[in-house]
Amino acid sequence: MTLFDLIAFDADDTLWHNERLYNQTQTGLADLLARYGVSKKSVDEHLLQVESRNIRVFGYGIKSFTLSMIQTAVELTEGRISGQDVLAILDLAKTQLDAPVELLEHVTETVSRLAPRHRLMVITKGELQDQENKMARSGLGEFFRDIEVVSDKTRESSLRSDILPILELGGYAVYVPYQMTWLHEAAEAPASGTPRFYQLEHLSQLPGLLGQLEAQG
Amino acid sequence: MTLFDLIAFDADDTLWHNERLYNQTQTGLADLLARYGVSKKSVDEHLLQVESRNIRVFGYGIKSFTLSMIQTAVELTEGRISGQDVLAILDLAKTQLDAPVELLEHVTETVSRLAPRHRLMVITKGELQDQENKMARSGLGEFFRDIEVVSDKTRESSLRSDILPILELGGYAVYVPYQMTWLHEAAEAPASGTPRFYQLEHLSQLPGLLGQLEAQG
Numbered sequence: 001m002t003l004f005d006l007i008a009f010d011a012d013d014t015l016w017h018n019e020r021l022y023n024q025t026q027t028g029l030a031d032l033l034a035r036y037g038v039s040k041k042s043v044d045e046h047l048l049q050v051e052s053r054n055i056r057v058f059g060y061g062i063k064s065f066t067l068s069m070i071q072t073a074v075e076l077t078e079g080r081i082s083g084q085d086v087l088a089i090l091d092l093a094k095t096q097l098d099a100p101v102e103l104l105e106h107v108t109e110t111v112s113r114l115a116p117r118h119r120l121m122v123i124t125k126g127e128l129q130d131q132e133n134k135m136a137r138s139g140l141g142e143f144f145r146d147i148e149v150v151s152d153k154t155r156e157s158s159l160r161s162d163i164l165p166i167l168e169l170g171g172y173a174v175y176v177p178y179q180m181t182w183l184h185e186a187a188e189a190p191a192s193g194t195p196r197f198y199q200l201e202h203l204s205q206l207p208g209l210l211g212q213l214e215a216q217g
Numbered sequence: 218m219t220l221f222d223l224i225a226f227d228a229d230d231t232l233w234h235n236e237r238l239y240n241q242t243q244t245g246l247a248d249l250l251a252r253y254g255v256s257k258k259s260v261d262e263h264l265l266q267v268e269s270r271n272i273r274v275f276g277y278g279i280k281s282f283t284l285s286m287i288q289t290a291v292e293l294t295e296g297r298i299s300g301q302d303v304l305a306i307l308d309l310a311k312t313q314l315d316a317p318v319e320l321l322e323h324v325t326e327t328v329s330r331l332a333p334r335h336r337l338m339v340i341t342k343g344e345l346q347d348q349e350n351k352m353a354r355s356g357l358g359e360f361f362r363d364i365e366v367v368s369d370k371t372r373e374s375s376l377r378s379d380i381l382p383i384l385e386l387g388g389y390a391v392y393v394p395y396q397m398t399w400l401h402e403a404a405e406a407p408a409s410g411t412p413r414f415y416q417l418e419h420l421s422q423l424p425g426l427l428g429q430l431e432a433q434g
Contacts, residue, residue, distance in 0.1 A: 083296025
């Protein structure tokens with residue numbers, strides 16, 4: 001018997017690094033466009049604008065990001081980008097999709113401690129096939145029973161989409177801040193003292209927190 | 218009380234037209250590349266090859282298709298495609314994603330007849346956000362309780378992925394052939410006489426079939 005039958009984890013930047021792969025890809029785009037006299041700052045600014053405009057129609061994820069990179073490249077070079085460089089942008093995306101899955105610190109130890117006592121699942125945005133591929137390559141597949149992809153059509157932040165609905169449903173929510181946050185997702189955490197909301201510095205503190213809550217519950 | 222508590226529908230080319238939108242988009246690409254002296258036949262053949270190679274890394278759906286269209290355009294023009302025409306390919310994709318959802322014949326009458334007695338859901342490949350958008354725009358939203366996206370990482374056909382697993386689980390499967398089938402998905406239907414497998418010419422025959430099965434069951 002446990003207070004927590006089911007523990008659902010976010011995946012990107014909770015179990016494995018994700019945002020820094022996007023940053024690497026974006027740096028690759030900036031390096032490529034530098035040869036056309038376009039500054040890194042222009043690339044970052046224009047890409048963010050294009051993504052914001054495209055997100056309604058293309059949604060989230062690396063493929064959407066790649067389409068926005070291509071649009072950005074054409075617009076910032078005023079159509080001068082070569083066909084070979086368009087292919088090079090597609091290759092940046094393929095490289096990112098094939099990149100090794102790098103786990104965050106403490107993930108393996110924490111997940112393997114929790115798996116025998118709780119049913120673990122992933123609830124994530126993004127694309128199912130991509131997330132399943134990452135789970136398979138992460139080495140964590142044996143610990144997780146399901147992956148569920150949920151949509152986010154409102155551009156609400158990760159905090160708003162991951163934390164607040166769980167609290168509203170009467171569930172417990174634990175937030176472990178990541179070192180980088182995508183600009184579209186920046187938001188304030190709930191105030192400390194919010195019922196059933198906890199913020200931890202490291203994922204390794206999770207089994208201890210659950211033990212405490214179960215002792216009280 | 219009913220034998221069928223839950224009826225799950227495929228969505229694309231079962232509830233609404235999909236393949237013909239891809240065909241229109243592909244025709245748009247061919248029109249564009251004709252100005253570079255590339256034939257429609259070359260476009261069709263090369264795009265199919267590129268898609269087949271990219272599907273492992275990019276998966277299914279319109280965004281993957283668009284990335285493959287761009288790659289095809291660069292390769293077939295040997296890099297001569299202009300930046301403006303790359304943007305025109307992105308616009309073809311945006312037009313497809315914003316195209317009106319056109320229901321197949323008999324869908325509204327069939328679904329509205331079944332909804333009061335059965336729980337209806339959609340199980341589909343593709344992307345959740347895109348499918349949710351289409352459901353919202355289709356006018357069928359009130360009849361369906363859930364949309365579930367499943368992955369297809371093995372490039373197996375629609376028949377194999379939609380029909381056979383359901384039969385293996387002991388469920389009933391009904392196949393209503395669509396007028397066009399994507400070349401990646403062509404496959405043989407199970408033999409007639411396969412237990413719990415039925416093939417119908419029109420979706421409107423479904424309530425009758427269910428009535429018959431319930432009278433027997």
